[in-house]
Amino acid sequence: MNLSFKINNKEVTVAIKDEYTPLLWVVRDVLNLKGTKFGCGKAACGACTLHVDGVAIRSCSYAVKFAEGKNITTVEGLGDIENPHPVQQAWTEEVVPQCGYCQPGFMMVTAALLKENDNPTDEDIDNTIINICRCGTYYRMRKAIHRAAELTRETKQ
Numbered sequence: 001m002n003l004s005f006k007i008n009n010k011e012v013t014v015a016i017k018d019e020y021t022p023l024l025w026v027v028r029d030v031l032n033l034k035g036t037k038f039g040c041g042k043a044a045c046g047a048c049t050l051h052v053d054g055v056a057i058r059s060c061s062y063a064v065k066f067a068e069g070k071n072i073t074t075v076e077g078l079g080d081i082e083n084p085h086p087v088q089q090a091w092t093e094e095v096v097p098q099c100g101y102c103q104p105g106f107m108m109v110t111a112a113l114l115k116e117n118d119n120p121t122d123e124d125i126d127n128t129i130i131n132i133c134r135c136g137t138y139y140r141m142r143k144a145i146h147r148a149a150e151l152t153r154e155t156k157q
Helices: 023-030 086-093 103-116 122-128 138-156
Strands: 002-007 010-015 049-052 055-058 071-073
Touching: 023 049, 049 103, 055 103, 086 103, 086 138, 103 122, 103 138, 122 138
Parallel strands: 002 071
Antiparallel strands: 002 010, 049 055, 049 071
16 A cells, blocks of 8 residues: 655655554654654653644554655654754753653654744643653753743744
């Protein structure tokens, strides 16, 4: 079966044997975009977070068949070295990652939050950013989220 969708603003068609294959494995193994990580496989940790039509989803439990005709964004599609997304810039400025494994998922859920709320409170962050970081960099992430919110507001002016 062939499925077509946009990923990081590029039209793709992929041949899939099982329409229930998690989108995560298509992104990583078929499209070779390795930024999205496998964590728990149960949609609990958030390492696999990416955007489907602008909404943060856990791709390890999202059947690829639901991606048909959608616009998918991975961490590679947020920004690049020359033009980083405010979240990527803030993560760098605040030196957030320790091991870094979970950070793409955190950046993706943060980008989705800031799209809806460009001035989140600590409570907003606590209620929205529920991914898991084994290294415990939550304090640096909170600082980076507030910095990313600042940068986001600045780009709107």
